[in-house]
Amino acid sequence: MSDTTGTTTVVLVHGAFADASGWAPVVERLLAAGVPVRAVVNPLRGIAADAAYVASVIGQIPGPVLAVGHSYGGAVITNAASAVSNAVGLVYVAAFAPDEGESLGEIEARSTDSVLPTALRPAQYPAGLGDETAVELSIDPAQFRESFAADLPESVAAVLGLSQRPIAVAAFEEKSGVPAWRSLPSWAVVATADKAAGSDVVRSMAERAGAQITEVDASHVPMMSRPDVVTDVILAALRTVG
Template sequence: MSPTHTQPARRSRRAVFALAGAAVLTAAAVPTLANGASGEGRPPVSADGAASHSAAKPTVLLVHGAWADSSSWSPVIDRLQAQGYPVQALANPLRGLASDAAYVKSSIESIDGPVVLVGHSYGGAVISEAATQEPNVKALVYVAAFAPAKGETVGALAAKDPGSHATPDALNPVPFDAGNGASGVDVYIKPDKYRDVFAGSLSAREASNLAAVQRPINAAALEETVTDTAWQNIPSWYLVTRQDHALPPATQRFMAKRAQAHITEANAPHAVMLTRPDTVTSLILHAATATR
Protein backbone atom coordinates (compact mmCIF):
# COMPACT_ATOMS: atom_id res chain seq x y z
CA MET A 1 0.00 0.00 0.00
CA SER A 2 1.39 3.48 -0.84
CA PRO A 3 2.09 6.04 1.93
CA THR A 4 -1.07 8.00 1.04
CA HIS A 5 -3.16 4.98 1.93
CA THR A 6 -1.57 4.10 5.27
CA GLN A 7 -3.34 6.41 7.71
CA PRO A 8 -6.95 5.85 6.48
CA ALA A 9 -6.36 2.11 6.38
CA ARG A 10 -4.93 2.13 9.90
CA ARG A 11 -7.89 4.12 11.22
CA SER A 12 -10.31 1.71 9.58
CA ARG A 13 -8.35 -1.27 10.85
CA ARG A 14 -8.52 0.13 14.40
CA ALA A 15 -12.25 0.57 13.93
CA VAL A 16 -12.61 -3.10 13.03
CA PHE A 17 -11.13 -4.23 16.32
CA ALA A 18 -12.71 -1.48 18.41
CA LEU A 19 -16.09 -2.55 17.10
CA ALA A 20 -15.46 -6.29 17.33
CA GLY A 21 -18.63 -8.05 18.25
CA ALA A 22 -20.64 -6.25 15.58
CA ALA A 23 -22.85 -8.00 13.16
CA VAL A 24 -23.47 -5.70 10.45
CA LEU A 25 -24.24 -7.05 9.75
CA THR A 26 -31.95 -24.52 15.74
CA ALA A 27 -35.19 -25.02 17.32
CA ALA A 28 -38.41 -24.27 15.48
CA ALA A 29 -39.30 -20.60 15.41
CA VAL A 30 -41.89 -19.55 17.97
CA PRO A 31 -43.11 -16.07 17.00
CA THR A 32 -44.76 -13.99 19.71
CA LEU A 33 -46.48 -10.98 18.21
CA ALA A 34 -46.97 -7.89 20.30
CA ASN A 35 -50.67 -7.84 19.54
CA GLY A 36 -51.09 -11.53 20.35
CA ALA A 37 -51.71 -12.63 16.75
CA SER A 38 -49.91 -15.51 15.07
CA GLY A 39 -49.88 -17.50 11.87
CA GLU A 40 -46.69 -17.68 9.84
CA GLY A 41 -46.82 -16.66 6.22
CA ARG A 42 -50.42 -15.47 6.43
CA PRO A 43 -51.81 -11.92 6.59
CA PRO A 44 -54.05 -10.94 9.49
CA VAL A 45 -57.72 -11.75 8.92
CA SER A 46 -60.82 -9.69 9.45
CA ALA A 47 -63.63 -10.52 11.87
CA ASP A 48 -65.34 -12.71 9.26
CA GLY A 49 -62.15 -14.71 8.70
CA ALA A 50 -61.33 -13.26 5.27
CA ALA A 51 -57.92 -11.80 4.46
CA SER A 52 -57.93 -8.05 3.95
CA HIS A 53 -57.68 -6.99 0.29
CA SER A 54 -59.23 -3.54 0.54
CA ALA A 55 -56.30 -1.69 -1.01
CA ALA A 56 -53.51 -2.24 -3.48
CA LYS A 57 -50.66 -4.23 -2.03
CA PRO A 58 -47.54 -2.21 -1.24
CA THR A 59 -44.16 -2.90 -2.77
CA VAL A 60 -41.86 -4.70 -0.34
CA LEU A 61 -38.34 -3.29 -0.57
CA LEU A 62 -35.72 -5.59 0.99
CA VAL A 63 -32.31 -4.30 2.11
CA HIS A 64 -29.61 -6.77 3.17
CA GLY A 65 -26.78 -6.04 5.59
CA ALA A 66 -23.12 -6.95 5.75
CA TRP A 67 -21.83 -10.43 5.00
CA ALA A 68 -24.84 -11.26 2.82
CA ASP A 69 -26.26 -10.15 -0.53
CA SER A 70 -29.67 -9.60 -2.07
CA SER A 71 -30.06 -13.33 -2.86
CA SER A 72 -30.25 -13.98 0.90
CA TRP A 73 -33.87 -12.82 0.66
CA SER A 74 -34.79 -15.45 -1.97
CA PRO A 75 -36.93 -17.71 0.29
CA VAL A 76 -38.82 -14.64 1.55
CA ILE A 77 -39.25 -13.27 -1.97
CA ASP A 78 -40.82 -16.57 -3.07
CA ARG A 79 -43.36 -16.41 -0.27
CA LEU A 80 -44.22 -12.73 -0.73
CA GLN A 81 -44.70 -13.13 -4.47
CA ALA A 82 -46.93 -16.13 -3.85
CA GLN A 83 -49.13 -13.75 -1.82
CA GLY A 84 -49.23 -11.31 -4.74
CA TYR A 85 -46.82 -8.70 -3.40
CA PRO A 86 -44.44 -6.80 -5.69
CA VAL A 87 -40.92 -7.21 -4.29
CA GLN A 88 -37.53 -5.62 -4.86
CA ALA A 89 -34.33 -6.81 -3.17
CA LEU A 90 -31.66 -4.14 -3.45
CA ALA A 91 -27.90 -4.64 -3.63
CA ASN A 92 -26.85 -2.56 -0.63
CA PRO A 93 -23.47 -0.96 -1.49
CA LEU A 94 -22.11 -1.31 2.08
CA ARG A 95 -19.71 1.60 1.49
CA GLY A 96 -20.97 4.14 4.03
CA LEU A 97 -24.16 4.81 5.97
CA ALA A 98 -25.00 8.14 4.33
CA SER A 99 -24.25 6.98 0.80
CA ASP A 100 -26.00 3.63 1.30
CA ALA A 101 -29.10 5.43 2.64
CA ALA A 102 -29.06 7.83 -0.31
CA TYR A 103 -28.95 4.86 -2.69
CA VAL A 104 -31.94 3.20 -1.00
CA LYS A 105 -33.81 6.52 -0.87
CA SER A 106 -33.48 6.85 -4.65
CA SER A 107 -35.04 3.41 -5.03
CA ILE A 108 -37.92 4.35 -2.74
CA GLU A 109 -38.60 7.44 -4.82
CA SER A 110 -38.69 5.39 -8.01
CA ILE A 111 -41.65 3.35 -6.76
CA ASP A 112 -45.23 4.43 -7.38
CA GLY A 113 -47.48 3.66 -4.45
CA PRO A 114 -46.90 2.53 -0.87
CA VAL A 115 -43.71 0.81 0.28
CA VAL A 116 -42.91 -1.55 3.14
CA LEU A 117 -39.20 -1.13 3.82
CA VAL A 118 -37.37 -4.12 5.33
CA GLY A 119 -33.80 -4.17 6.63
CA HIS A 120 -31.61 -6.99 7.92
CA SER A 121 -28.67 -6.33 10.26
CA TYR A 122 -26.78 -3.19 9.12
CA GLY A 123 -29.58 -2.75 6.57
CA GLY A 124 -31.76 -1.63 9.47
CA ALA A 125 -29.59 1.43 10.04
CA VAL A 126 -29.76 2.17 6.31
CA ILE A 127 -33.57 2.04 6.14
CA SER A 128 -33.83 4.22 9.27
CA GLU A 129 -32.07 7.01 7.38
CA ALA A 130 -33.45 6.32 3.93
CA ALA A 131 -37.14 6.41 4.91
CA THR A 132 -37.13 9.88 6.44
CA GLN A 133 -39.28 12.37 4.52
CA GLU A 134 -40.52 9.59 2.24
CA PRO A 135 -44.32 9.64 2.64
CA ASN A 136 -44.89 6.49 0.59
CA VAL A 137 -43.02 4.37 3.18
CA LYS A 138 -45.87 3.03 5.30
CA ALA A 139 -43.99 0.54 7.50
CA LEU A 140 -40.47 -0.35 8.60
CA VAL A 141 -39.55 -3.97 9.33
CA TYR A 142 -36.35 -4.70 11.21
CA VAL A 143 -35.06 -8.28 10.87
CA ALA A 144 -32.35 -8.87 13.50
CA ALA A 145 -31.38 -5.34 12.55
CA PHE A 146 -29.85 -2.15 13.84
CA ALA A 147 -32.41 0.54 14.65
CA PRO A 148 -30.18 3.39 15.79
CA ALA A 149 -31.28 6.71 17.21
CA LYS A 150 -30.08 10.07 15.94
CA GLY A 151 -26.45 10.67 16.93
CA GLU A 152 -25.60 6.98 17.39
CA THR A 153 -23.29 4.79 15.34
CA VAL A 154 -23.70 1.16 14.38
CA GLY A 155 -20.38 0.42 16.06
CA ALA A 156 -21.47 1.85 19.40
CA LEU A 157 -24.67 -0.19 19.36
CA ALA A 158 -22.75 -3.30 18.35
CA ALA A 159 -20.60 -2.97 21.47
CA LYS A 160 -23.52 -2.27 23.81
CA ASP A 161 -24.08 -5.83 25.08
CA PRO A 162 -21.89 -8.93 25.27
CA GLY A 163 -22.62 -12.12 23.37
CA SER A 164 -21.43 -11.56 19.82
CA HIS A 165 -19.07 -14.12 18.28
CA ALA A 166 -17.91 -11.60 15.68
CA THR A 167 -14.69 -11.12 17.63
CA PRO A 168 -11.36 -10.06 16.06
CA ASP A 169 -10.28 -13.65 15.47
CA ALA A 170 -13.48 -14.27 13.45
CA LEU A 171 -13.05 -11.24 11.18
CA ASN A 172 -10.79 -10.69 8.20
CA PRO A 173 -9.97 -7.02 7.51
CA VAL A 174 -8.79 -6.46 3.93
CA PRO A 175 -7.42 -3.05 2.85
CA PHE A 176 -8.78 -1.72 -0.44
CA ASP A 177 -7.87 1.07 -2.83
CA ALA A 178 -10.87 3.19 -3.78
CA GLY A 179 -8.97 5.29 -6.31
CA ASN A 180 -8.08 9.01 -6.24
CA GLY A 181 -5.81 8.44 -3.26
CA ALA A 182 -8.64 7.12 -1.07
CA SER A 183 -8.50 3.80 0.72
CA GLY A 184 -10.27 1.82 3.39
CA VAL A 185 -10.71 -1.57 4.97
CA ASP A 186 -13.33 -4.12 4.00
CA VAL A 187 -14.44 -6.49 6.76
CA TYR A 188 -15.29 -10.12 6.02
CA ILE A 189 -16.14 -13.03 8.29
CA LYS A 190 -13.49 -15.74 8.03
CA PRO A 191 -14.93 -18.75 6.17
CA ASP A 192 -14.35 -21.16 9.06
CA LYS A 193 -16.18 -18.81 11.45
CA TYR A 194 -19.07 -17.89 9.18
CA ARG A 195 -21.49 -20.61 10.22
CA ASP A 196 -21.11 -19.88 13.93
CA VAL A 197 -21.33 -16.10 13.62
CA PHE A 198 -23.97 -15.76 10.93
CA ALA A 199 -25.85 -18.92 10.02
CA GLY A 200 -25.81 -21.35 12.91
CA SER A 201 -28.65 -23.70 11.94
CA LEU A 202 -27.71 -24.06 8.28
CA SER A 203 -25.62 -27.01 7.15
CA ALA A 204 -21.85 -26.67 6.96
CA ARG A 205 -22.05 -26.84 3.18
CA GLU A 206 -24.70 -24.11 2.97
CA ALA A 207 -22.73 -21.88 5.31
CA SER A 208 -19.56 -22.46 3.30
CA ASN A 209 -21.32 -21.37 0.11
CA LEU A 210 -22.64 -18.24 1.81
CA ALA A 211 -19.20 -17.40 3.17
CA ALA A 212 -17.79 -17.59 -0.35
CA VAL A 213 -20.24 -15.01 -1.73
CA GLN A 214 -20.51 -12.72 1.32
CA ARG A 215 -20.43 -8.97 0.69
CA PRO A 216 -17.95 -7.16 2.96
CA ILE A 217 -18.68 -3.87 4.66
CA ASN A 218 -16.38 -0.86 4.66
CA ALA A 219 -15.28 -0.51 8.29
CA ALA A 220 -15.74 3.25 8.07
CA ALA A 221 -19.51 2.73 7.74
CA LEU A 222 -19.59 1.55 11.34
CA GLU A 223 -18.30 4.92 12.53
CA GLU A 224 -20.78 7.15 10.70
CA THR A 225 -23.26 9.01 12.88
CA VAL A 226 -26.95 8.54 12.24
CA THR A 227 -28.62 11.82 11.26
CA ASP A 228 -32.27 10.75 10.86
CA THR A 229 -34.49 8.22 12.61
CA ALA A 230 -37.50 7.20 10.55
CA TRP A 231 -38.94 4.85 13.19
CA GLN A 232 -39.94 7.88 15.25
CA ASN A 233 -42.62 8.72 12.67
CA ILE A 234 -43.29 5.47 10.77
CA PRO A 235 -44.84 2.33 12.33
CA SER A 236 -42.25 -0.38 12.83
CA TRP A 237 -42.03 -4.13 13.34
CA TYR A 238 -39.02 -6.00 14.75
CA LEU A 239 -37.94 -9.65 14.63
CA VAL A 240 -35.61 -10.57 17.53
CA THR A 241 -33.44 -13.63 16.88
CA ARG A 242 -32.80 -15.40 20.19
CA GLN A 243 -29.89 -17.55 18.92
CA ASP A 244 -28.04 -14.68 17.27
CA HIS A 245 -24.23 -14.83 17.52
CA ALA A 246 -23.72 -11.60 15.57
CA LEU A 247 -26.05 -8.96 17.04
CA PRO A 248 -26.88 -9.88 20.66
CA PRO A 249 -30.59 -10.43 21.37
CA ALA A 250 -30.41 -8.06 24.34
CA THR A 251 -29.37 -5.23 22.01
CA GLN A 252 -32.10 -6.14 19.57
CA ARG A 253 -34.74 -5.99 22.30
CA PHE A 254 -33.42 -2.63 23.52
CA MET A 255 -33.70 -1.11 20.04
CA ALA A 256 -37.08 -2.68 19.32
CA LYS A 257 -38.62 -1.43 22.57
CA ARG A 258 -37.15 2.02 22.14
CA ALA A 259 -38.70 2.24 18.68
CA GLN A 260 -42.04 1.04 20.13
CA ALA A 261 -42.04 -1.64 17.45
CA HIS A 262 -44.40 -4.58 17.20
CA ILE A 263 -42.04 -7.30 18.39
CA THR A 264 -41.75 -10.94 17.31
CA GLU A 265 -39.14 -13.34 18.69
CA ALA A 266 -37.82 -16.51 17.05
CA ASN A 267 -35.32 -19.21 17.96
CA ALA A 268 -33.04 -18.50 15.01
CA PRO A 269 -29.53 -17.31 14.12
CA HIS A 270 -28.66 -14.00 12.51
CA ALA A 271 -29.48 -15.28 8.99
CA VAL A 272 -33.11 -15.80 9.97
CA MET A 273 -34.39 -14.94 6.49
CA LEU A 274 -32.69 -18.13 5.29
CA THR A 275 -33.38 -20.38 8.26
CA ARG A 276 -36.90 -19.19 9.14
CA PRO A 277 -38.33 -17.52 6.01
CA ASP A 278 -41.93 -18.22 7.09
CA THR A 279 -41.39 -16.20 10.27
CA VAL A 280 -39.85 -13.29 8.39
CA THR A 281 -42.58 -13.36 5.75
CA SER A 282 -45.30 -13.45 8.39
CA LEU A 283 -43.95 -10.33 10.08
CA ILE A 284 -43.69 -8.46 6.77
CA LEU A 285 -47.28 -9.42 5.91
CA HIS A 286 -48.52 -8.16 9.25
CA ALA A 287 -46.77 -4.85 8.66
CA ALA A 288 -48.11 -4.64 5.09
CA THR A 289 -51.72 -5.36 6.03
CA ALA A 290 -51.75 -3.26 9.19
CA THR A 291 -50.73 -0.13 7.30
CA ARG A 292 -52.98 -0.51 4.21
Protein backbone atom coordinates in the same frame (compact mmCIF):
# COMPACT_ATOMS: atom_id res chain seq x y z
CA MET B 1 -52.29 -17.32 0.47
CA SER B 2 -54.40 -14.49 -0.92
CA ASP B 3 -53.30 -10.90 -1.37
CA THR B 4 -54.83 -8.61 1.25
CA THR B 5 -52.15 -5.94 1.02
CA GLY B 6 -53.33 -3.51 -1.67
CA THR B 7 -50.61 -1.87 -3.73
CA THR B 8 -47.88 -1.45 -1.11
CA THR B 9 -44.50 -2.63 -2.37
CA VAL B 10 -42.10 -4.43 -0.05
CA VAL B 11 -38.47 -3.33 -0.43
CA LEU B 12 -35.99 -5.77 1.11
CA VAL B 13 -32.55 -4.44 2.08
CA HIS B 14 -29.81 -6.90 2.93
CA GLY B 15 -27.06 -6.30 5.46
CA ALA B 16 -23.31 -6.69 5.73
CA PHE B 17 -21.44 -9.81 4.60
CA ALA B 18 -24.43 -10.76 2.41
CA ASP B 19 -26.30 -9.88 -0.76
CA ALA B 20 -29.89 -9.69 -1.96
CA SER B 21 -30.05 -13.46 -2.64
CA GLY B 22 -30.40 -14.06 1.09
CA TRP B 23 -33.97 -12.80 0.78
CA ALA B 24 -34.89 -15.46 -1.81
CA PRO B 25 -37.04 -17.62 0.52
CA VAL B 26 -39.02 -14.55 1.63
CA VAL B 27 -39.33 -13.21 -1.92
CA GLU B 28 -40.78 -16.54 -3.04
CA ARG B 29 -43.40 -16.44 -0.30
CA LEU B 30 -44.35 -12.81 -0.90
CA LEU B 31 -44.75 -13.46 -4.62
CA ALA B 32 -46.97 -16.43 -3.81
CA ALA B 33 -49.10 -14.03 -1.72
CA GLY B 34 -49.37 -11.59 -4.63
CA VAL B 35 -47.23 -8.94 -2.93
CA PRO B 36 -45.13 -6.55 -5.05
CA VAL B 37 -41.55 -6.95 -3.83
CA ARG B 38 -38.01 -5.85 -4.65
CA ALA B 39 -34.77 -7.06 -3.07
CA VAL B 40 -32.28 -4.27 -3.67
CA VAL B 41 -28.50 -4.24 -3.66
CA ASN B 42 -27.04 -2.46 -0.65
CA PRO B 43 -23.63 -0.94 -1.55
CA LEU B 44 -22.19 -1.51 1.97
CA ARG B 45 -19.96 1.58 1.80
CA GLY B 46 -21.41 3.67 4.64
CA ILE B 47 -24.74 4.60 6.23
CA ALA B 48 -25.18 7.97 4.50
CA ALA B 49 -24.23 6.74 1.03
CA ASP B 50 -26.14 3.48 1.32
CA ALA B 51 -29.24 5.20 2.69
CA ALA B 52 -29.13 7.72 -0.16
CA TYR B 53 -29.02 4.88 -2.68
CA VAL B 54 -31.86 2.94 -1.08
CA ALA B 55 -33.91 6.13 -0.70
CA SER B 56 -33.49 6.74 -4.42
CA VAL B 57 -34.84 3.25 -5.13
CA ILE B 58 -37.79 3.67 -2.76
CA GLY B 59 -38.60 7.15 -4.05
CA GLN B 60 -38.90 5.90 -7.63
CA ILE B 61 -41.41 3.17 -6.76
CA PRO B 62 -45.01 4.24 -7.45
CA GLY B 63 -47.19 4.07 -4.36
CA PRO B 64 -46.43 3.24 -0.74
CA VAL B 65 -43.43 1.19 0.33
CA LEU B 66 -42.84 -1.03 3.36
CA ALA B 67 -39.08 -1.01 3.99
CA VAL B 68 -37.58 -4.21 5.40
CA GLY B 69 -33.98 -4.35 6.57
CA HIS B 70 -31.77 -7.19 7.75
CA SER B 71 -28.85 -6.52 10.10
CA TYR B 72 -26.94 -3.45 8.84
CA GLY B 73 -29.80 -3.00 6.37
CA GLY B 74 -31.91 -1.94 9.35
CA ALA B 75 -29.66 1.07 9.87
CA VAL B 76 -29.95 1.85 6.18
CA ILE B 77 -33.77 1.83 6.12
CA THR B 78 -33.82 3.80 9.38
CA ASN B 79 -32.14 6.62 7.47
CA ALA B 80 -33.49 6.05 3.96
CA ALA B 81 -37.15 6.06 4.97
CA SER B 82 -36.70 9.49 6.55
CA ALA B 83 -35.70 10.89 3.16
CA VAL B 84 -38.74 9.79 1.14
CA SER B 85 -42.45 10.52 1.29
CA ASN B 86 -43.79 7.10 0.28
CA ALA B 87 -42.36 4.91 3.07
CA VAL B 88 -45.24 3.79 5.29
CA GLY B 89 -43.61 1.35 7.70
CA LEU B 90 -40.44 -0.45 8.74
CA VAL B 91 -39.67 -4.08 9.45
CA TYR B 92 -36.41 -4.94 11.19
CA VAL B 93 -35.15 -8.51 10.76
CA ALA B 94 -32.32 -9.26 13.22
CA ALA B 95 -31.51 -5.65 12.49
CA PHE B 96 -30.03 -2.45 13.81
CA ALA B 97 -32.45 0.40 14.53
CA PRO B 98 -30.06 3.16 15.61
CA ASP B 99 -31.06 6.48 17.09
CA GLU B 100 -29.76 9.81 15.87
CA GLY B 101 -26.06 10.27 16.63
CA GLU B 102 -25.38 6.60 17.33
CA SER B 103 -22.82 4.52 15.47
CA LEU B 104 -23.10 0.80 14.91
CA GLY B 105 -19.68 0.27 16.45
CA GLU B 106 -20.91 1.84 19.68
CA ILE B 107 -24.02 -0.33 19.63
CA GLU B 108 -22.05 -3.53 19.00
CA ALA B 109 -19.72 -2.70 21.87
CA ARG B 110 -22.71 -2.92 24.23
CA SER B 111 -23.63 -6.47 23.17
CA THR B 112 -22.68 -9.47 25.26
CA ASP B 113 -24.33 -11.86 22.78
CA SER B 114 -22.33 -10.91 19.70
CA VAL B 115 -19.13 -12.76 18.80
CA LEU B 116 -18.72 -10.80 15.57
CA PRO B 117 -15.85 -8.48 16.63
CA THR B 118 -13.48 -11.41 17.09
CA ALA B 119 -14.49 -12.96 13.74
CA LEU B 120 -13.87 -9.92 11.54
CA ARG B 121 -10.91 -9.63 9.20
CA PRO B 122 -9.78 -6.32 7.61
CA ALA B 123 -8.66 -5.74 4.04
CA GLN B 124 -7.85 -2.74 1.85
CA TYR B 125 -9.94 -1.55 -1.08
CA PRO B 126 -9.52 1.36 -3.52
CA ALA B 127 -11.28 4.44 -2.17
CA GLY B 128 -10.88 6.61 -5.26
CA LEU B 129 -9.19 6.90 -8.64
CA GLY B 130 -5.73 7.44 -7.18
CA ASP B 131 -3.73 5.45 -4.66
CA GLU B 132 -6.06 6.17 -1.75
CA THR B 133 -7.39 3.10 0.03
CA ALA B 134 -9.85 2.40 2.81
CA VAL B 135 -10.58 -0.58 5.04
CA GLU B 136 -13.39 -3.07 4.63
CA LEU B 137 -14.34 -5.97 6.86
CA SER B 138 -15.38 -9.55 6.21
CA ILE B 139 -15.99 -12.53 8.46
CA ASP B 140 -13.32 -15.22 8.69
CA PRO B 141 -14.87 -18.05 6.62
CA ALA B 142 -13.83 -20.53 9.31
CA GLN B 143 -16.01 -18.65 11.81
CA PHE B 144 -18.83 -17.69 9.46
CA ARG B 145 -21.30 -20.43 10.37
CA GLU B 146 -20.85 -20.09 14.12
CA SER B 147 -21.16 -16.31 14.15
CA PHE B 148 -23.64 -15.69 11.32
CA ALA B 149 -25.63 -18.72 10.23
CA ALA B 150 -25.44 -21.48 12.83
CA ASP B 151 -28.85 -22.92 11.98
CA LEU B 152 -28.14 -23.34 8.27
CA PRO B 153 -26.62 -26.55 6.87
CA GLU B 154 -22.82 -26.56 6.94
CA SER B 155 -22.64 -26.73 3.14
CA VAL B 156 -24.89 -23.69 2.74
CA ALA B 157 -23.04 -21.67 5.37
CA ALA B 158 -19.71 -22.56 3.73
CA VAL B 159 -20.89 -21.14 0.40
CA LEU B 160 -22.16 -17.98 2.11
CA GLY B 161 -18.89 -17.52 3.94
CA LEU B 162 -16.87 -17.80 0.75
CA SER B 163 -19.14 -15.49 -1.28
CA GLN B 164 -19.79 -12.78 1.31
CA ARG B 165 -19.69 -9.09 0.45
CA PRO B 166 -17.37 -7.06 2.72
CA ILE B 167 -18.54 -3.84 4.34
CA ALA B 168 -16.54 -0.64 4.69
CA VAL B 169 -15.35 -0.08 8.24
CA ALA B 170 -16.72 3.46 7.88
CA ALA B 171 -20.23 2.00 8.06
CA PHE B 172 -19.60 1.10 11.70
CA GLU B 173 -18.11 4.51 12.50
CA GLU B 174 -20.63 6.89 10.89
CA LYS B 175 -23.25 8.55 13.05
CA SER B 176 -26.82 7.68 12.14
CA GLY B 177 -29.30 10.39 11.24
CA VAL B 178 -32.88 11.12 12.28
CA PRO B 179 -34.55 7.69 12.59
CA ALA B 180 -37.65 6.95 10.55
CA TRP B 181 -39.01 4.83 13.40
CA ARG B 182 -39.86 8.04 15.24
CA SER B 183 -42.58 8.78 12.69
CA LEU B 184 -43.41 5.41 11.10
CA PRO B 185 -44.85 2.22 12.60
CA SER B 186 -42.32 -0.57 12.94
CA TRP B 187 -42.09 -4.30 13.45
CA ALA B 188 -39.10 -6.38 14.49
CA VAL B 189 -38.05 -10.01 14.23
CA VAL B 190 -35.60 -10.73 17.06
CA ALA B 191 -33.56 -13.89 16.54
CA THR B 192 -32.84 -15.25 20.00
CA ALA B 193 -29.64 -17.06 18.90
CA ASP B 194 -28.21 -14.09 17.00
CA LYS B 195 -24.45 -14.02 17.62
CA ALA B 196 -23.69 -11.48 14.88
CA ALA B 197 -25.63 -8.32 15.65
CA GLY B 198 -26.40 -9.71 19.11
CA SER B 199 -29.88 -10.63 20.32
CA ASP B 200 -29.58 -8.32 23.32
CA VAL B 201 -28.93 -5.07 21.44
CA VAL B 202 -31.35 -5.99 18.65
CA ARG B 203 -34.12 -6.47 21.20
CA SER B 204 -33.32 -3.25 23.06
CA MET B 205 -33.29 -1.21 19.85
CA ALA B 206 -36.62 -2.71 18.78
CA GLU B 207 -38.15 -1.90 22.15
CA ARG B 208 -36.86 1.67 21.99
CA ALA B 209 -38.34 2.08 18.51
CA GLY B 210 -41.73 0.92 19.78
CA ALA B 211 -41.72 -1.96 17.32
CA GLN B 212 -44.11 -4.87 17.48
CA ILE B 213 -41.66 -7.63 18.35
CA THR B 214 -41.73 -11.26 17.24
CA GLU B 215 -39.07 -13.51 18.75
CA VAL B 216 -37.87 -16.56 16.85
CA ASP B 217 -35.37 -19.27 17.74
CA ALA B 218 -32.91 -18.59 14.95
CA SER B 219 -29.43 -17.40 14.12
CA HIS B 220 -28.67 -14.05 12.51
CA VAL B 221 -30.36 -15.11 9.24
CA PRO B 222 -34.00 -15.91 10.11
CA MET B 223 -35.06 -14.86 6.60
CA MET B 224 -33.19 -17.97 5.41
CA SER B 225 -33.67 -20.39 8.30
CA ARG B 226 -37.20 -19.32 9.36
CA PRO B 227 -38.66 -17.59 6.28
CA ASP B 228 -42.27 -18.39 7.18
CA VAL B 229 -41.97 -16.42 10.41
CA VAL B 230 -40.32 -13.45 8.70
CA THR B 231 -42.88 -13.47 5.89
CA ASP B 232 -45.77 -13.61 8.34
CA VAL B 233 -44.43 -10.51 10.13
CA ILE B 234 -44.12 -8.66 6.82
CA LEU B 235 -47.67 -9.65 5.82
CA ALA B 236 -48.99 -8.52 9.20
CA ALA B 237 -47.24 -5.17 8.73
CA LEU B 238 -48.73 -4.85 5.24
CA ARG B 239 -52.23 -5.46 6.56
CA THR B 240 -51.70 -2.63 9.04
CA VAL B 241 -50.17 -0.03 6.69
CA GLY B 242 -51.92 -1.07 3.49
